[in-house]
Amino acid sequence: MSEAVVTDRVHVRAPGKLNLFFEVGGVQEDGYHDVASAYQAVSLYENVWASPSDDFTATISGTVDVEGVPADDRNLAVRAARMVAQRIGHRGGVHLDIVKNVPVAGGMGGGSADAAAALVACDALWGAELGTAELHKLAARLGADVPFALMGGTAIGTGRGDQLSPALAQGRFDWVVVPSSEGLSTPEVYAHLDTLRAEHGISVSGRAPDVDTGVLHALRAGDPAALAEQIRNDLQAAALSLRPELRAALELGERSGALAGLVSGSGPTLAFLTGDPESALELQVTLSAAGLEALHVHGPVAGARVIG
Known part of the structure; x- marks a missing residue:
């Protein structure tokens, strides 16, 4: 490819996600778990600006607490940029200005959205024109949630969660999300799930995880009430065990509409599913009055896209 820079700054926006359904299989020999998930991209976005640079650097800011988010090669977005450069033989670097709105270590895929945005931004900045299929291959090497942040919409993920197939979802689903000031480590939550299953004699070996057909029917019908009957997260028990104070907020939302x-x-x-935008606003007000940060988002929305 040519070394000519197509433009001197590229802005890409990528969405956070919710897991509407998350079934976790047993731990595999490599230490990972097979999962089956229904993902939905929601209107809480990460923004990444990419500019030419001699090296690979990043600055991190945002509306959420970004303390502790690395700006070096530990950052998925920086690694994504290096991956694109290596793939196309680009000899320069890039500076990434990352503005975060998705809760850090909050289970909404903010870091993965940053990585997806960096892939798209560097592809555009350097005129690589790698194409969707190639970007998805790179995304899969970065983490299970990165391919979905590229795709957006609603999708079913299997394997490690990165084997994606689009799911038809009619209409709009309104959610109220309540972030926490303190994140949770994903590996710690998975390990605690394994511990809880062992303590209770629960075996999940013998079959691959699968998304219940009721989830797909509810999404296809655009029916929030039907979806509410189906949503589930196998990691929830482990997360609540590690952070028991979350249970009170969960119960408050469920009894407040x-x-x-x-x-x-x-x-x-x-994440609280509501019937319509008005119900979401009412729940947001109730939770805010109780001293909780509450954000009204909706889905599905598009994946990582160049803005402007």
Whole structure:
């Protein structure tokens, strides 16, 4: 490819996600778990600006607490940028200005959205034109949630969660999310799930995880009430065990008008499904009055896209 820079700054926006359904299989020999998930991209976005640079650098800011978010090669977005450069033989670097709105370590895939945004931004900045299929291959090497942040919409994920197939979802689903000031480690939550299962004699070996057909029917019908009957997260028990104070907030939302509530991914963010935008606003006000940070989001929305 040419070394010519197409533009001197590229802005990409990528969405956070909610796991509407999350079934976790047993731990595999490599230490990972097979999962089956229904993902929905929601209107809480990460923004990444990519500019030419001699090296690979990043600055981190946002509306959420970004203390502890690395700006070096431990950051998925920086690694994504290096991956694109290596793939196309680009000899320069890039500076990433990352503005975060998705809760950090909150189970909503903010870091994965940053990585997806960096892939798209560097592809555009350097005129690589790698194409969707190639970007998805790179995304899968970065983490299970990165391919979905590229795709957006609603999808079913199997394997490690990165084997994606689009799911038809009619209409709009309104959610109220309650982030936490303190994140949860995803590996710690999975390990605690394994401990809880062992303590209770629960065996999940012998079959691959699968998304219940009722979830797919509810999404296809665009029916929040039907979806509320189906949503589930196998990691929820482990997350609540590690952070028992979350249970009170979960119960408050469920008795204050939510159709259903659950822990998002590995937590600690809570997600409450509502029937319509007006119900979401009422629940947001109630939770805010109780001293909780509450955000009204909706889905499905598009995946990582160049803005402007």
